[in-house]
Amino acid sequence: MTQSGDSGAQQKSAIAPVILLHPDDNILVCVKQFHPGDEISIDGENIISEIDIAVGHKIARTALSAGDKVYRYGAPIGSMTEAVAKGAHVHMHNMKSDYIPSHTRTRQNKDRSES
Amino acid sequence: MNNNVSFNGWLRADGRKGIRNVIVVAYLVECAHHVTRRIVNLVDDMDVHLIGFPGCYPNQYAYDMMRAVCTHPNVGGALLVSLGCESMNREKLLRDILATNRPAELLVIQETGGTKATIDAGIAAVARLQSEAAKVARVPMYLNELIVGTICGGSDGTSGISANPAVGRCFDALVAADAVCIFEETGELIGCETIMADRAITPELGEEIEACVAKAEHYYRVMGFGSFAPGNADGGLTTLEEKSMGAYSKSGSSPISGLIKPGDIPPAGGLYLLDVVPDGEPRFGFPNISDNAEIIELIACGSHVILFTTGRGSVVGSAISPVIKVCANPETYRRLAGDMDVNAGRILEGEATLDEVGEEILQNVIAVASGKRSVSEDLGHQEFILTYKAFEPIGPSCLPVRQMA
Numbered sequence: 182m183t184q185s186g187d188s189g190a191q192q193k194s195a196i197a198p199v200i201l202l203h204p205d206d207n208i209l210v211c212v213k214q215f216h217p218g219d220e221i222s223i224d225g226e227n228i229i230s231e232i233d234i235a236v237g238h239k240i241a242r243t244a245l246s247a248g249d250k251v252y253r254y255g256a257p258i259g260s261m262t263e264a265v266a267k268g269a270h271v272h273m274h275n276m277k278s279d280y281i282p283s284h285t286r287t288r289q290n291k292d293r294s295e296s
Numbered sequence: 297m298n299n300n301v302s303f304n305g306w307l308r309a310d311g312r313k314g315i316r317n318v319i320v321v322a323y324l325v326e327c328a329h330h331v332t333r334r335i336v337n338l339v340d341d342m343d344v345h346l347i348g349f350p351g352c353y354p355n356q357y358a359y360d361m362m363r364a365v366c367t368h369p370n371v372g373g374a375l376l377v378s379l380g381c382e383s384m385n386r387e388k389l390l391r392d393i394l395a396t397n398r399p400a401e402l403l404v405i406q407e408t409g410g411t412k413a414t415i416d417a418g419i420a421a422v423a424r425l426q427s428e429a430a431k432v433a434r435v436p437m438y439l440n441e442l443i444v445g446t447i448c449g450g451s452d453g454t455s456g457i458s459a460n461p462a463v464g465r466c467f468d469a470l471v472a473a474d475a476v477c478i479f480e481e482t483g484e485l486i487g488c489e490t491i492m493a494d495r496a497i498t499p500e501l502g503e504e505i506e507a508c509v510a511k512a513e514h515y516y517r518v519m520g521f522g523s524f525a526p527g528n529a530d531g532g533l534t535t536l537e538e539k540s541m542g543a544y545s546k547s548g549s550s551p552i553s554g555l556i557k558p559g560d561i562p563p564a565g566g567l568y569l570l571d572v573v574p575d576g577e578p579r580f581g582f583p584n585i586s587d588n589a590e591i592i593e594l595i596a597c598g599s600h601v602i603l604f605t606t607g608r609g610s611v612v613g614s615a616i617s618p619v620i621k622v623c624a625n626p627e628t629y630r631r632l633a634g635d636m637d638v639n640a641g642r643i644l645e646g647e648a649t650l651d652e653v654g655e656e657i658l659q660n661v662i663a664v665a666s667g668k669r670s671v672s673e674d675l676g677h678q679e680f681i682l683t684y685k686a687f688e689p690i691g692p693s694c695l696p697v698r699q700m701a
Contacts, residue, residue: 200457202457210453210454210457210532211453211532212454212457212644212645214627235531235532236452236453236454236532236625236626236627236644237452237453237454237455237531237532237533237607237625238453238531238532239453239532239534251534253538253541254456254541254542254545256487256488256491256537256541257487257537258487258534258535258537258538258541259534259535259537259538271534272529272532272534273529273534276534276535277534277535278522278534278535278536278537279535279537280486280487280513280522280535280536280537281486281513281516281517281521281522281524281536282522283522283524283528283529283534283535283536284521284522284524284526286526
């Protein structure tokens with residue numbers, strides 16, 4: 182597990198704008214800011230980003246359905262709450278924890294969906 | 297790894313060695329905080345640190361932590377400042393510190409004549425402690441005598457890709473050199489319990505690790521919040537288990553030699569997990585209200601140096617032990633370069649490998665152990681926080697190394 186996160190970042194090469202951390206993952210991590218209109222290459226297919234996506238954020242590697250487990254580092258990190266297309270931003274608005282709900286500055290206790 | 301790396305340490309009477317010779321000035325209740333802070337500010341020496349406990353009610357954990365940090369090998373002397381009516385057992389604390397052959401003094405504000413008289417007396421006491429501490433022998437110190445703790449703060453989606461696995465590489469090198477490495481944040485290891493248990497050196501220790509993470513999950517559920525800050529979400533992390541997987545990579549790939557609690561000193565070189573979540577039903581609120589509460593627990597376990605990874609950009613340091621900042625996110629590094637020791641964001645920009653950054657972190661550890669100020673230390677960061685908690689002693693399966701010894 183510990184080593185699996187390294188595969189994408191280990192090679193010294195030109196900046197890969199998105200990286201795959203583990204072959205089983207269904208999300209990719211952005212290591213460069215994306216703007217609307219930017220092209221993102223996912224497994225050889227080019228997708229046009231429709232929104233800003235910041236460094237450290239995730240996009241869907243494939244189309245995902247509500248209830249699908251999300252995999253990062255080859256391990257489950259939560260579940261989708263709605264379906265998204267390949268290349269979509271995967272974050273608080275469409276996925277949730279399978280353990281303890283996350284909070285933000287605006288989404289505190291009472292508004293959180295209990296998992 | 298060159299096992300002959302050595303630096304000059306301060307030899308303490310208990311045989312442990314320190315990489316700093318700090319004088320701590322400790323308030324024993326919030327009511328003594330101002331007087332204590334004035335003493336430290338007026339002395340104005342980078343190696344005189346303000347620490348303290350704010351509570352008036354008794355707490356065994358707080359006492360044990362104060363004793364552990366006042367007798368830490370980086371500490372050359374201690375001045376205790378009491379108001380006079382609080383619960384902390386000041387005479388016992390003073391005796392416990394003196395029993396380690398450290399110079400220590402106690403001032404009770406109510407008996408010393410109030411604010412001004414105690415500040416004056418405190419400044420004079422610190423001067424005496426400094427001159428005593430200066431007499432401590434310097435001796436060669438080796439990596440196998442070093443204890444290094446790690447923590448992440450202000451994590452984002454890059455932490456688990458760059459800075460955390462790079463610290464893991466550094467930990468692997470240190471463990472190979474028979475140093476002690478400690479990772480913690482059991483509330484941020486929720487989701488990693490099974491894979492972590494598989495790395496334990498005995499099956500019984502593995503069960504203890506799983507139970508300890510289950511305890512953390514229960515505790516945070518009762519609190520109503522996981523260990524997940526809004527900034528984590530801003531930085532692309534969506535769930536606690538996602539944050540956990542990234543945090544976990546700080547531990548590297550060595551076997552886990554033991555499970556300890558705050559104040560337990562690991563008995564031999566190796567990788568240890570520090571359980572920071574209180575035992576029993578939740579009583580005093582969140583396990584650790586902010587990063588420095590965890591840092592001070594790592595220090596109470598003997599950590600000489602702390603490796604602090606950050607994505608969003610934490611600026612904190614610590615009293616007693618230097619903090620080395622490893623920045624995960626290249627954009628954060630550009631904004632906060634003056635607060636960072638290592639730019640692990642270079643990994644994401646294709647300018648360095650994990651192994652290279654891991655080696656750079658290790659070289660920073662050796663340099664700081666040899667006396668170089670870390671960036672946060674040089675900026676004067678000396679944060680310290682200690683709050684109420686309750687712990688049971690560790691179970692018999694938690695330290696297989698000690699049983700074998």
